[in-house]
Amino acid sequence: MDNVTFLPGSLYDNINKFANSFGYDNAGIALTLAQIPWKSVEDRNTFIESITGRPVQGDDAPDPTQRSTSGIR
Amino acid sequence: MAQDRRGGYRPTAPQNNFAVSATGGAGNSGKQPIRVAPGGQYGSRTASVQQQKGAPMAAATPTAPSPSAQGPITPTPPVVHPLTGDTGVSGDPITHGAPFGRGGGPEVLPQGFQGDTRKTENSQIVQQYAPALMEAMKAPNVPDSYKRFVNSLFKDIQGG
Numbered sequence: 001m002d003n004v005t006f007l008p009g010s011l012y013d014n015i016n017k018f019a020n021s022f023g024y025d026n027a028g029i030a031l032t033l034a035q036i037p038w039k040s041v042e043d044r045n046t047f048i049e050s051i052t053g054r055p056v057q058g059d060d061a062p063d064p065t066q067r068s069t070s071g072i073r
Numbered sequence: 074m075a076q077d078r079r080g081g082y083r084p085t086a087p088q089n090n091f092a093v094s095a096t097g098g099a100g101n102s103g104k105q106p107i108r109v110a111p112g113g114q115y116g117s118r119t120a121s122v123q124q125q126k127g128a129p130m131a132a133a134t135p136t137a138p139s140p141s142a143q144g145p146i147t148p149t150p151p152v153v154h155p156l157t158g159d160t161g162v163s164g165d166p167i168t169h170g171a172p173f174g175r176g177g178g179p180e181v182l183p184q185g186f187q188g189d190t191r192k193t194e195n196s197q198i199v200q201q202y203a204p205a206l207m208e209a210m211k212a213p214n215v216p217d218s219y220k221r222f223v224n225s226l227f228k229d230i231q232g233g
Binding site: 005006012015016019020022023024025026027028031047050051052053057058059 | 198
């Protein structure tokens with residue numbers, strides 16, 4: 001079954017993109033912006049790119065061979 | 074000849090109406106004609122005519138149409154500055170002073186604004202959203218970038 005949690009434009013997809021694009025230290029801003037009901041994924045990405053000046057980060061495909069370093073899955 | 078009644082004085086004939094110019098343009102020199110309301114006491118009409126002759130009313134000037142005739146007046150909306158546009162004040166980009174984006178970082182901010190509160194904010198976020206963030210980690214095919222983000226958040230908190 002497809003993962004609906006991280007569907008494009010979903011809350012967790014927004015969190016993933018904003019946190020990785022703005023940096024983990026700016027989690028506060030990232031989580032706040034992730035909760036905005038963006039009109040489209042393109043709108044969100046355009047906003048991110050206009051603020052950061054870089055392409056949107058956080059498009060990593062899941063790698064089942066990688067394990068977390070802090071013990072949290 | 075009783076039946077022959079043609080001719081005679083015609084006050085409405087153009088040649089008898091001296092107040093109207095045949096070529097147009099002349100007349101009361103741009104002023105309104107003297108008008109007197111009917112009725113009144115004996116002699117009041119003469120007084121009114123004399124008064125109006127002394128200070129004739131100016132010709133009606135074209136006025137702007139009334140708002141009701143024009144429709145509702147729509148105020149001019151203020152100029153909306155784009156969210157990501159430059160401030161235009163000092164030429165600095167919108168992210169000047171922010172820890173990301175174009176322009177200088179937090180070091181360009183005034184002394185009193187340079188306190189880095191991000192660690193405090195992050196710890197508050199973890200406390201508030203930890204259950205939801207952890208729950209999402211259990212979903213299948215979670216992006217690796219999301220895992221790294223959540224791990225980093227908790228690592229910061231555990232590290233003090």
